[in-house]
Amino acid sequence: MPFDRSVKIAPSILAADFANFGAEVQAVEAQGADWIHVDVMDGHFVPNLTFGPPMVKALRKHVTTVMDVHLMIAPVDPYIDAFADAGADVLTAHVEAGPHIHRTLQAIRGAGMKAGVALNPGTPASAVAHVLDLCDLVCVMTVNPGFGGQSFIDMTGKITELREMIGDREVHIEIDGGVDVGTAESVVQAGADVLVAGSAVFRGGSVANPAPYGENIRAIRAAAGA
Numbered sequence: 001m002p003f004d005r006s007v008k009i010a011p012s013i014l015a016a017d018f019a020n021f022g023a024e025v026q027a028v029e030a031q032g033a034d035w036i037h038v039d040v041m042d043g044h045f046v047p048n049l050t051f052g053p054p055m056v057k058a059l060r061k062h063v064t065t066v067m068d069v070h071l072m073i074a075p076v077d078p079y080i081d082a083f084a085d086a087g088a089d090v091l092t093a094h095v096e097a098g099p100h101i102h103r104t105l106q107a108i109r110g111a112g113m114k115a116g117v118a119l120n121p122g123t124p125a126s127a128v129a130h131v132l133d134l135c136d137l138v139c140v141m142t143v144n145p146g147f148g149g150q151s152f153i154d155m156t157g158k159i160t161e162l163r164e165m166i167g168d169r170e171v172h173i174e175i176d177g178g179v180d181v182g183t184a185e186s187v188v189q190a191g192a193d194v195l196v197a198g199s200a201v202f203r204g205g206s207v208a209n210p211a212p213y214g215e216n217i218r219a220i221r222a223a224a225g226a
């Protein structure tokens, strides 16, 4: 997984057909997805439930790009090995999920994965100032996590600040929530390179009719100026 700052579109399978995940992953990859974003929710850290390591492991067989697993769970540490075994390439934990994000990031890297740290809209950039050398990705939430299809919350100032803090480090800035043709440009201008998009990618298409996925991905990429 060589590092670069080109714009990457990461469809979130939260907006896919849950009874058809394997085929949905294949369809969005065939339509131009760069990464596959997988949202794990526990009904405790966020007010919604999705799925756990066995589902992620089953998905792995269908992902040929990068499997980007976003944990919205607390605690995180007891599950790190299970997500490594499931085949996550990037494993992202929320800084708000516990008091020991430093240890969590070390453990994620120690288990052989790229380590990500996510920030809720109410959390300042400074929360990750002392862990930037331990992570490979900072995820800036532009909605309150838990659900797809919510309206974008402007975090431009935070993204700009993080981009400066990151400097030459090989750390991606990922944006998650409400990314569409109307919001992609501002976040990329501010310094983001990974754009998660659920509803804006899956809207209008299906496994039987995947062409809209490609149109949506190309439209977001074009809007981002990529």
Ligand code: DX5
Residues within 6 Å of the ligand: 012, 014, 015, 037, 039, 070, 143, 144, 145, 146, 147, 148, 149, 150, 176, 177, 178, 179, 196, 197, 198, 199, 200
């Ligand atoms: C929200 C999830 C997002 C979500 C994005 O808690 O982390 O990944 O699927 O969905 P959209 O793009 O519809 O806002």
Ligand code: ZN
Residues within 6 Å of the ligand: 012, 037, 038, 039, 070, 176, 196
């Ligand atoms: Zn997510």
